[in-house]
Amino acid sequence: MLKHEKWYAYVFIAPMVIGYLIFLAFPILSIVGISFTDWSLIGSPNFIGLKNYERIATDMTFWVTVKNTLLFTAGFVPLKIIIAFLLALLILKRVPGIGLFRTAIFTPVVVSLVVWAVVWKYILATDYGLINSFLHALGYDRIPWLYHDQLTLPAVIVVSVLKGLGLTMIIFLAALSDVPKMYYEAAIMDGASKFKKLLHITIPLITPAIFLNVVITVINSMKIFGQIYVMTHGGPGTSTHVFIYYIYKQAFKLFEFGYGSAISLVFFLIVLAMTIFQWNLRKRWVHHEQ
Amino acid sequence: MNNKKLMSYLPGYALLISVTAIILIPFYWMVVTSVKREDEIMSFPPSWWPEKWQFQNYFELFQAIPFHKYMFNSIYIAVVVTVFTCFLAALAGFAFAKLHFPFRNALFLMLLSSMMIPVEVTTIPLFLLFSKLGLTNTHFPLIVPTILGSTGMFGVFLLRQFYLTIPDEISEAARIDGCTPWMTFHRIMLPMVVPAISSLAIFAFLHSWNEFFEPLIYINSDHLYTVPLGLSIFSGDLEPRWHLIMAASVVATLPLLLVFFFAQQRIIEGISMTGSK
Numbered sequence: 062m063l064k065h066e067k068w069y070a071y072v073f074i075a076p077m078v079i080g081y082l083i084f085l086a087f088p089i090l091s092i093v094g095i096s097f098t099d100w101s102l103i104g105s106p107n108f109i110g111l112k113n114y115e116r117i118a119t120d121m122t123f124w125v126t127v128k129n130t131l132l133f134t135a136g137f138v139p140l141k142i143i144i145a146f147l148l149a150l151l152i153l154k155r156v157p158g159i160g161l162f163r164t165a166i167f168t169p170v171v172v173s174l175v176v177w178a179v180v181w182k183y184i185l186a187t188d189y190g191l192i193n194s195f196l197h198a199l200g201y202d203r204i205p206w207l208y209h210d211q212l213t214l215p216a217v218i219v220v221s222v223l224k225g226l227g228l229t230m231i232i233f234l235a236a237l238s239d240v241p242k243m244y245y246e247a248a249i250m251d252g253a254s255k256f257k258k259l260l261h262i263t264i265p266l267i268t269p270a271i272f273l274n275v276v277i278t279v280i281n282s283m284k285i286f287g288q289i290y291v292m293t294h295g296g297p298g299t300s301t302h303v304f305i306y307y308i309y310k311q312a313f314k315l316f317e318f319g320y321g322s323a324i325s326l327v328f329f330l331i332v333l334a335m336t337i338f339q340w341n342l343r344k345r346w347v348h349h350e351q
Numbered sequence: 352m353n354n355k356k357l358m359s360y361l362p363g364y365a366l367l368i369s370v371t372a373i374i375l376i377p378f379y380w381m382v383v384t385s386v387k388r389e390d391e392i393m394s395f396p397p398s399w400w401p402e403k404w405q406f407q408n409y410f411e412l413f414q415a416i417p418f419h420k421y422m423f424n425s426i427y428i429a430v431v432v433t434v435f436t437c438f439l440a441a442l443a444g445f446a447f448a449k450l451h452f453p454f455r456n457a458l459f460l461m462l463l464s465s466m467m468i469p470v471e472v473t474t475i476p477l478f479l480l481f482s483k484l485g486l487t488n489t490h491f492p493l494i495v496p497t498i499l500g501s502t503g504m505f506g507v508f509l510l511r512q513f514y515l516t517i518p519d520e521i522s523e524a525a526r527i528d529g530c531t532p533w534m535t536f537h538r539i540m541l542p543m544v545v546p547a548i549s550s551l552a553i554f555a556f557l558h559s560w561n562e563f564f565e566p567l568i569y570i571n572s573d574h575l576y577t578v579p580l581g582l583s584i585f586s587g588d589l590e591p592r593w594h595l596i597m598a599a600s601v602v603a604t605l606p607l608l609l610v611f612f613f614a615q616q617r618i619i620e621g622i623s624m625t626g627s628k
Contacts, residue, residue, distance in 0.1 A: 069532035073446035080499020085465045088473035171611045175579035179586045180377045194396035231623040287563040329472045
């Protein structure tokens with residue numbers, strides 16, 4: 062009996078193991094190899110050693126890309142986490158009609174990212190956009206939201222936050238409704254203020270959810286692509302070039318597979334380092350493991 | 352006293368209402384724009400209500416681009432991805448949770464490590480591989496690497512967690528009664544993990560439906576476009592025809608929105624479950 066079980070198990074997991082080898086392990090190993098070549102659309106690839114990495118070091122656009130990705134993360138993560146947390150606290154109160162707010166805020170999650178970006182591109186349009194019509198009505202000049210070196214990245218950040226706010230909020234909401242009421246009752250007896258209850262009871266008890274949301278949001282912000290492609294094409298200039306956009310540009314517009322692989326590998330290592338760093342942080346920071 | 356209490360709630364509700372409004376305005380704007388006349392769109396400031404509801408914009412859309420084909424492609428790809436992801440992840444998750452075999456933990460850790468790999472990083476080698484095999488400009492790279500790659504791995508992980516909550520006595524009893532692992536899986540275990548599978552199904556469907564990077568890289572022919580790819584190309588025209596683009600956005604959004612409104616509770620629970628595992 063037990064002998065058979067082993068073979069059943071191997072058959073059951075075979076598709077996933079084979080898939081892992083072909084679609085995940087093989088590509089990761091390959092980009093290391095390809096990054097040492099000058100592989101492009103024409104001619105056969107030659108081994109060029111570390112040339113691609115030397116090129117990264119002096120490629121201004123690459124460093125602008127790194128800066129933009131970090132700026133995006135620095136704006137996106139706190140904005141999304143804080144707003145989602147505040148909304149979850151408000152929606153937790155069982156006021157009649159609150160369910161409608163929850164539904165409305167969640168709705169963009171089931172809308173395709175490209176649709177969301179396209180609609181916002183129209184709302185932010187310079188000549189006949191909705192936002193500029195508000196500004197016009199208030200007596201201000203129109204702003205070229207998607208053609209402005211300083212404002213375009215923040216505009217994309219806000220659009221991205223709105224898209225995924227509902228999901229982050231729901232994860233907070235689930236954690237908040239699990240906090241046992243007795244803690245609050247004890248705190249009220251002790252005369253704790255609302256803010257103190259939040260700081261000393263609610264937040265410590267939901268650290269796993271906060272941690273989870275931060276990890277997911279950080280990783281997602283590093284991988285942002287669709288809204289950049291649709292709304293700005295990395296522009297104006299290079300002001301909204303982010304990591305995946307730059308990989309896309311090098312590998313699939315300029316067909317520099319070798320250089321694109323080197324950038325991909327650097328990106329992978331950065332994401333990996335951030336993930337490991339965050340998991341280590343978890344050990345010190347999360348009070349209450351689920 | 353009462354007034355003071357009201358004042359303390361005010362900033363919170365102001366935030367709630369303004370965020371909700373900012374989220375709902377795009378939906379309103381999309382619908383209203385989709386029935387405006389072309390010259391009305393070019394006027395500034397834009398009108399909040401169309402002069403005349405031009406429903407023929409929707410016919411014009413299907414004449415301008417084969418949007419029904421994009422819809423069909425997106426739906427069938429998402430359905431295939433969802434069905435196979437759920438089946439294969441349920442099967443592998445069962446093996447990792449309930450069967451005993453050499454290297455079980457090592458193999459599971461190996462699969463788990465894939466959660467740290469951003470899919471975008473794998474694209475260059477896969478693109479080179481698929482072009483060697485003549486599989487670019489087909490739907491193959493949008494379907495198979497999703498099922499057997501990142502989405503599938505996530506499914507295995509999610510379902511294994513769920514199987515672990517089912518007492519071992521149940522599968523042991525089935526074994527003593529002479530069930531093969533396959534019978535235990537599809538007669539006993541599968542019905543017990545339906546909630547987890549439906550969460551995975553929602554996750555896999557939305558993920559595939561939203562997928563943009565892969566179609567952008569692999570697909571060149573108009574009749575193979577998915578909705579996100581077709582819409583991004585259509586909206587990238589030098590002189591975008593916004594009334595048609597918004598009509599396309601409405602068509603692309605409506606089916607999912609309807610499903611969402613009818614199965615809201617289930618979908619929100621499902622998504623928060625996949626989010627928190």
